[in-house]
């Protein structure tokens with residue numbers, strides 16, 4: 001059959017990448033039957049078969065939980081996630097640490113720790129009944145052609161697609177960003193994060209621990225069954241050396257670094273090491289293209305906010321697309337996409353700047369910065385209203401959630 005005879009599927013939005021952020025955008029459009037959506041994900045998505053077996057987990061803050069609740073995703077995650085009710089932050093000097101409790105802001109939890117694959121799987125479940133949303137997974141895009149009237153794509157399974165808007169949700173190394181010729185700024189932290197699940201002697205008591213060491217932060221985050229997920233940021237060479245150690249020697253180093261807060265750390269599962277690089281795309285949008293999530297911005301994982309930020313991109317873009325289609329506007333036009341950019345850039349830049357400031361303040365080797373940091377943490381811990389207000393901001397509770405997502409959230413409460 002010649003190309004001209006093959007049928008072309010027309011969609012309003014084609015999302016490249018079915019990670020947590022790409023699928024969140026599709027879920028935010030699940031109640032908009034007039035918006036035809038296609039998601040193309042290159043990898044198969046499988047839930048983890050046993051709790052604690054997935055080392056890629058994310059802290060989902062309460063503000064994002066509200067969004068996922070509205071999408072019908074959150075309830076599915078209760079049995080495969082763990083509640084974070086407190087957070088303790090301290091540095092290697094062991095003095096002047098800060099403590100945050102959900103009850104201080106009138107909530108039961110600050111957030112939950114959830115395996116990434118479970119979030120994706122729950123989102124796929126939500127999309128299963130949506131006739132206006134097609135998910136191709138695993139599938140590849142073989143060619144893409146940006147034209148003024150639309151974007152033309154071919155998939156490896158032979159489909160030809162015409163989209164008014166393509167959305168890059170394909171992660172930090174975004175293929176789509178590269179195809180569109182959009183460059184990015186990069187900040188190499190010269191660090192790697194070692195990620196693993198561990199079993200401490202004592203129960204974590206639903207507390208997230210973050211210890212700032214000279215080489216970088218070491219986080220212990222609560223998982224079901226008393227396990228913890230660790231994220232340990234270290235200089236490249238040091239991380240490589242620790243990755244080579246056998247489990248017993250690695251545990252010795254880990255115990256030394258974390259201290260006796262949870263008794264001895266007794267077991268460690270499979271370890272992974274991820275290079276820490278900050279990235280900011282030079283443009284979030286151009287005619288017929290929008291970038292969301294890590295494709296648009298990558299931040300240091302020290303505050304566990306990356307995917308939370310990405311899900312906020314996803315719902316704002318979904319909202320603008322839905323509005324455009326309701327009023328018969330072109331969702332791929334710069335008029336519409338500029339609204340998304342205008343809404344998201346300030347939030348993204350302010351989170352990136354805060355992460356950068358934290359990184360400097362907590363890795364500085366100057367004694368005076370160390371003293372100021374400890375004094376600052378102490379003052380902050382006792383600052384009452386200021387602390388509550390900053391906690392609400394950090395938990396994403398002060399951000400407006402677009403109306404279409406909130407409508408469903410209210411219906412479910």
Ligand SMILES: Cc1cc2nc3c(=O)[nH]c(=O)nc-3n(C[C@H](O)[C@H](O)[C@H](O)COP(=O)(O)OP(=O)(O)OC[C@H]3O[C@@H](n4cnc5c(N)ncnc54)[C@H](O)[C@@H]3O)c2cc1C
Pocket residue numbers: 016017018019020021022040041042043057058059060139140141169170171172175176193195231274292293294295301303304305306307308309310
């Ligand atoms: C060590 C570490 C710990 C972290 N902890 C947290 C945390 O606690 N909380 C938090 O909020 N964030 C955390 N983050 C950040 C978080 O993991 C990312 O922000 C998040 O995964 C970004 O989601 P995404 O969907 O944008 O991209 P990704 O998760 O990278 O997903 C992109 C998807 O696109 C697919 N894809 C790629 N290319 C193509 C293509 N050409 N065609 C089709 N599909 C494609 C990929 O297979 C993938 O499924 C952490 C990051 C690291 C490194």
